[in-house]
Amino acid sequence: xxxxxxxxxxxxxxxxxxxxxxxxxxxxxxxxxxxxxxxxxxxxxxxxxxxxxxxxxxxxxxxxxxxxxxxxxxxxxxxxxxxxxxxxxxxxxxxxxxxxxxxxxxxxxxxxxxxxxxxxxxxxxxxxxxxxxxxxxxxxxxxxxxxxxxxxxxxxxxxx
Amino acid sequence: xxxxxxxxxxxxxxxxxxxxxxxxxxxxxxxxxxxxxxxxxxxxxxxxxxxxxxxxxxxxxxxxxxxxxxxxxxxxxxxxxxxxxxxxxxxxxxxxxxxxxxxxxxxxxxxxxxxxxxxxxxxxxxxxxxxxxxxxxxxxxxxxxxxxxxxxxxxxxxxxxxxxxxxxxxxxxxxxxxxxxxxxxxxxxxxxxxxxxxxxxxxxxxxxxxxxxxxxxxxxxxxxxxxxxxxxxxxxxxxxxxxxxxxxxxxxxxxxxxxxxxxxxxxxxxxxxxxxxxxxxxxxxxxxxxxxxxxxxxxxxxxxxxxxxxxxxxxxxxxxxxxxxxxxxxxxxxxxxxxxxxxxxxxxxxxxxxxxxxxxxxxxxxxxxxxxxxxxxxxxxxxxxxxxxxxxxxxxxxxxxxxxxxxxxxxxxxxxxxxxxxxxxxxxxxxxxxxxxxxxxxxxxxxxxxxxxxxxxxxxxxxxxxxxxxxxxxxxxxxxxxxxxxxxxxxxxxxxxxxxxxxxxxxxxxxxxxxxxxxxxxxxxxxxxxxxxxxxxxxxxxxxxxxxxxxxxxxxxxxxxxxxxxxxxxxxxxxxxxxxxxxxxxxxxxxxxxxxxxxxxxxxxxxxxxxxxxxxxxxxxxxxxxxxxxxxxxxxxxxxxxxxxxxxxxxxxxxxxxxxxxxxxxxxxxxxxxxxxxxxxxxxxxxxxxxxxxxxxxxxxxxxxxxxxxxxxxxxxxxxxxxxxxxxxxxxxxxxxxxxxxxxxxxxxxxxxxxxxxxxxxx
Ligand SMILES: Nc1ncnc2c1ncn2[C@@H]1O[C@H](COP(=O)(O)OP(=O)(O)O)[C@@H](O)[C@H]1O
Ligand SMILES: [Mg+2]
Numbered sequence: 001x002x003x004x005x006x007x008x009x010x011x012x013x014x015x016x017x018x019x020x021x022x023x024x025x026x027x028x029x030x031x032x033x034x035x036x037x038x039x040x041x042x043x044x045x046x047x048x049x050x051x052x053x054x055x056x057x058x059x060x061x062x063x064x065x066x067x068x069x070x071x072x073x074x075x076x077x078x079x080x081x082x083x084x085x086x087x088x089x090x091x092x093x094x095x096x097x098x099x100x101x102x103x104x105x106x107x108x109x110x111x112x113x114x115x116x117x118x119x120x121x122x123x124x125x126x127x128x129x130x131x132x133x134x135x136x137x138x139x140x141x142x143x144x145x146x147x148x149x150x151x152x153x154x155x156x157x158x159x160x
Numbered sequence: 161x162x163x164x165x166x167x168x169x170x171x172x173x174x175x176x177x178x179x180x181x182x183x184x185x186x187x188x189x190x191x192x193x194x195x196x197x198x199x200x201x202x203x204x205x206x207x208x209x210x211x212x213x214x215x216x217x218x219x220x221x222x223x224x225x226x227x228x229x230x231x232x233x234x235x236x237x238x239x240x241x242x243x244x245x246x247x248x249x250x251x252x253x254x255x256x257x258x259x260x261x262x263x264x265x266x267x268x269x270x271x272x273x274x275x276x277x278x279x280x281x282x283x284x285x286x287x288x289x290x291x292x293x294x295x296x297x298x299x300x301x302x303x304x305x306x307x308x309x310x311x312x313x314x315x316x317x318x319x320x321x322x323x324x325x326x327x328x329x330x331x332x333x334x335x336x337x338x339x340x341x342x343x344x345x346x347x348x349x350x351x352x353x354x355x356x357x358x359x360x361x362x363x364x365x366x367x368x369x370x371x372x373x374x375x376x377x378x379x380x381x382x383x384x385x386x387x388x389x390x391x392x393x394x395x396x397x398x399x400x401x402x403x404x405x406x407x408x409x410x411x412x413x414x415x416x417x418x419x420x421x422x423x424x425x426x427x428x429x430x431x432x433x434x435x436x437x438x439x440x441x442x443x444x445x446x447x448x449x450x451x452x453x454x455x456x457x458x459x460x461x462x463x464x465x466x467x468x469x470x471x472x473x474x475x476x477x478x479x480x481x482x483x484x485x486x487x488x489x490x491x492x493x494x495x496x497x498x499x500x501x502x503x504x505x506x507x508x509x510x511x512x513x514x515x516x517x518x519x520x521x522x523x524x525x526x527x528x529x530x531x532x533x534x535x536x537x538x539x540x541x542x543x544x545x546x547x548x549x550x551x552x553x554x555x556x557x558x559x560x561x562x563x564x565x566x567x568x569x570x571x572x573x574x575x576x577x578x579x580x581x582x583x584x585x586x587x588x589x590x591x592x593x594x595x596x597x598x599x600x601x602x603x604x605x606x607x608x609x610x611x612x613x614x615x616x617x618x619x620x621x622x623x624x625x626x627x628x629x630x631x632x633x634x635x636x637x638x639x640x641x642x643x644x645x646x647x648x649x650x651x652x653x654x655x656x657x658x659x660x661x662x663x664x665x666x667x668x669x670x671x672x673x674x675x676x677x678x679x680x681x682x683x684x685x686x687x688x689x690x691x692x693x694x695x696x697x698x699x700x701x702x703x704x705x706x707x708x709x710x711x712x713x714x715x716x717x718x719x720x721x722x723x724x725x726x727x728x729x730x731x732x733x734x735x736x737x738x739x740x741x742x743x744x745x746x747x748x749x750x751x752x753x754x755x756x757x758x759x760x761x762x763x764x765x766x767x768x769x770x771x772x773x774x775x776x777x778x779x780x781x782x783x784x785x786x787x788x789x790x791x792x793x794x795x796x797x798x799x800x801x802x803x804x805x806x807x808x809x810x811x812x813x814x815x816x817x818x819x820x821x822x823x824x825x826x827x828x829x830x831x832x833x834x835x836x837x838x839x840x841x842x843x844x845x846x847x848x849x850x851x852x853x854x855x856x857x858x859x860x861x862x863x864x865x866x867x868x869x870x871x872x873x874x875x876x877x878x879x880x881x882x883x884x885x886x887x888x889x890x891x892x893x894x895x896x897x898x899x900x901x902x903x904x905x906x907x908x909x910x911x912x913x914x915x916x917x918x919x920x921x922x923x
Contacts, residue, residue, distance in 0.1 A: 110213035137679025138253030
């Protein structure tokens with residue numbers, strides 16, 4: 001069995017440019033570190049890592065509880081600043097049932113519009129979740145078909 | 161100033177709300193500007209600080225940067241000091257622009273990648289104004305959006321084609337394009353059908369006099385007139401024979417046409433598919449494309465040649481019969497037509513239902529083929545990990561979903577047809593009843609009634625078959641939609657409208673400020689490199705640093721996102737794709753051989769090559785001897801994907817293939833990485849032959865293979881970090897030095913652990 005344990009021996013702060021700085025062993029400061037989730041979609045709360053500016057792993061956290069309070073807030077805040085997966089709550093309109101099709105949707109981040117290039121850009125994740133990728137590579141999440149209203153379901157059904 | 165703004169906005173439509181952002185902001189911005197202040201660049205912000213969608217604006221003038229904050233729509237301004245910098249970065253589709261002075265960050269704005277290019281231009285202008293430079297005049301001849309060359313009239317051919325227009329939904333009408341070449345046969349088929357149907361309409365008409373002049377007078381005591389019987393029965397026979405002959409001719413002609421239309425549809429679609437860029441194939445599933453080309457084209461051609469004509473004749477027959485009925489007796493005719501509006505309404509109801517169902521069924525059918533297209537080439541992995549059960553479940557699931565969708569369509573469908581039949585049966589009863597009532601009142605004769613009933617049964621049969629066509633039509637429409645999705649797809653590597661002709665290239669390659677991204681991921685940025693004709697460049701860097709992407713761009717498998725690639729001073733986007741590729745030889749890590757003989761595979765890029773040429777190429781590629789050792793020599797079959805050969809053998813054949821076309825530009829992408837070091841030595845000899853005298857870009861994992869390179873270029877995370885000769889770069893003690901050291905250590909470890917001493921030590 002291969003296992004990875006949390007190794008938390010760093011603390012976090014922000015510098016004047018707003019960059020995240022990790023202070024590791026012996027007070028060495030690493031500027032521009034990046035927190036990431038290992039399974040951002042299937043298990044967003046299990047498995048985090050802190051990468052340095054070159055993309056090498058500085059630390060692994062199996063869950064955030066292992067981080068002390070102030071660091072955890074900085075970590076979470078930095079995570080959310082990098083995450084952009086709007087969740088589609090409602091489909092208002094689609095320009096056509098053939099692709100490319102322009103979708104007008106309501107998301108948890110407000111209303112928006114995007115171009116769906118092909119039906120293969122709607123992928124099923126662990127059911128019942130769906131992921132829609134637009135022409136610029138932004139991913140949108142649909143939690144479940146059943147949570148959408150009738151109109152949205154009907155529109156979406158034409159692409160599934 | 162206003163026009164400048166609206167120009168920018170027209171190019172870069174904001175995300176939502178649809179109409180509020182630019183038009184609402186524009187007058188406000190005008191208010192912000194001083195009387196003679198000119199807007200130089202602007203950028204629509206569409207995300208606020210918490211990454212929620214909200215409109216804002218960033219505007220650049222000669223003196224300041226104006227910002228309307230997405231959160232509260234308030235304005236701020238920043239005077240353009242010399243210590244200000246704009247920092248751009250993007251991640252997961254969100255771009256961030258940071259304004260900094262020497263000490264700290266002043267502000268930070270977010271927007272989606274849709275505004276990416278506007279942002280780039282704003283930053284460029286910002287830096288230019290801050291440094292007091294003037295605008296680069298060469299920018300005026302390149303497209304502001306993609307950096308490509310502009311055609312006459314300031315229009316960018318690449319951008320003009322990249323519009324996201326969905327294919328028209330009148331796909332069935334668009335199929336006419338494939339039927340037109342056969343219009344003569346189709347028209348004669350139609351006329352034959354018409355004549356055949358007319359012939360079938362004769363018999364009922366003859367029953368009228370047979371009844372009224374022969375049978376009913378006989379009932380009243382008049383002897384049967386056999387001359388009349390002979391005439392009428394002869395007429396009936398003649399009509400039947402005629403209908404038979406006509407029907408035979410029609411079926412034969414239409415069957416021929418059907419096959420030809422199907423073949424045309426398939427070849428046209430396949431031709432189009434071959435011209436699409438790698439980007440297209442990156443997103444598509446093999447099984448899906450195969451399903452579209454296979455079963456769906458088939459369905460469409462059957463529809464076009466058979467059902468469409470059937471439908472036309474049905475309509476005609478119905479019209480003809482209705483006319484006859486009305487001529488014979490208008491009241492009875494009216495009663496006959498009673499079910500018609502109900503059927504029309506029903507068709508209207510089920511039509512959309514059916515089409516969506518069939519579309520879904522098609523998509524799911526693709527899934528079924530996808531599983532096959534995945535599993536069969538990967539069968540070694542499936543077996544190695546003993547996952548047969550899992551693949552079987554996947555296939556079964558796809559089939560089950562297929563069944564479920566079809567069941568739903570069939571539920572609608574199975575109800576529809578019998579209902580139409582029921583309606584026609586009821587109609588028949590009504591006609592009987594109404595007819596007998598009319599006979600009793602002496603308004604019509606018995607003959608008229610029997611003729612009527614004979615016609616009506618034909619009429620209703622037609623109605624039945626016409627309603628059946630609803631399903632076939634919707635099936636074809638669903639298939640046509642998917643075919644046109646392929647046919648309407650414009651290649652993201654477009655052919656230039658007016659290509660520059662080239663004969664032979666010298667082979668100078670110039671990359672200027674090349675940038676590229678896959679979706680939202682930036683993979684290359686600011687790559688600039690001049691390669692002289694005949695020079696060999698070694699491209700090194702960690703895996704994932706963008707080396708293959710760079711050569712893909714050089715081959716024009718993808719078009720650059722920013723900047724330009726020029727050969728002999730000509731932008732490669734201005735050359736005909738095939739013309740250019742003829743000058744490029746490519747050897748990949750995983751050589752792909754096609755099913756066929758070794759000779760055919762070597763001659764793949766030059767099918768008219770003579771045998772002597774093929775042998776010479778194989779010799780230079782050090783493949784000649786092993787080929788001769790095979791039982792059938794150059795005529796040996798290599799199997800699908802060349803699976804009967806070893807990796808090194810396949811690689812040497814692919815080198816011979818590249819040698820044979822004698823390209824000016826040669827690209828080796830990890831050509832020796834997949835083989836052991838013994839084989840590599842052999843291949844290396846072949847490669848040395850190949851490289852001689854050509855402009856070469858070679859990527860190699862083992863740095864030792866690049867000893868012949870004139871210059872080494874080190875890539876790191878999409879940027880060039882070092883350029884120079886081996887010794888130069890080693891002296892620099894930078895990235896290359898580290899790469900080299902790591903490999904040295906690796907080789908030493910390998911050597912130690914494989915020598916007997918090393919093995920002993922391990923034990
Ligand atoms: N078709 C693709 N779609 C999306 N990302 C890709 C694609 N091909 C490569 N990439 C990504 O682009 C980066 C550069 O890849 P590549 O040029 O193949 O690297 P290299 O050849 O240097 O190993 C990698 O991070 C890879 O994951
Ligand atoms: Mg590669």
